[in-house]
Amino acid sequence: MTNTSWMETADLAASRGAVGAGLAVAAVVVVALLIGMFGLGSRKVRKSGTRRPTPEEQPRMPEGGPVREVREQREPDEVPRSDERLTPHELKGHGNAGSRTSASQERPRWDEGGSGSFGSGGPGRS
Template identity: 45%
Template sequence: MKSLALQVAATNPAGVIAVLVCGLLIAGALVWSVRFGLKTRRREPGPPGRHEQPTLPESGPVHETRQMREPNEVPRASDGGERLTPHDLHASGSKRSENQNRRRWNSDSDRQ
């Protein structure tokens, strides 16, 4: 028994030609897209050179700093007074703590 594709090809040669033309069009589109991508890539700047890399400052590497922070209290509006506006609030939600010693957990108390 012949396969369906052979039967279609034997009865209708125009169908085979149409499939071949579509295959050639798809192959041509793929070749064109690869050539277009290569051409686009050639126009892009290359990776930065060794002399274009960032350098350390003369003072040496920058290290992280640790600070103990405490929350800024939100000012309260007086009774019957004007409401608070964004200008009345602090710029940051926390401030540097006076005590810079790290709190340690103690089983006898919450803070030490």
């Protein structure tokens, strides 16, 4: 009897090993298929993709040179006063669309010792 139980244990271990080896082979096959499909797909995209522009089709600098940033002070739009809540589409424009150029182009500066945008305007740390 001891001899038979040993053989059953060996058969069970062998079948577990075979299942494990089969799963490992299946995993390798799946990974190989995924890599192959990726390679085929990227090759197909490269062949059917748009061509690179020729030097004549490249963007050119404007006649007047590069476009520069314009700095100007704008007058803010007033928010209409209403007893009812306003929704965004009831307000004028977006960003600077509704504002106009300010008569004074001098940039606003904080007064010395003023609060600015931080804290109470105290002397702070020295």
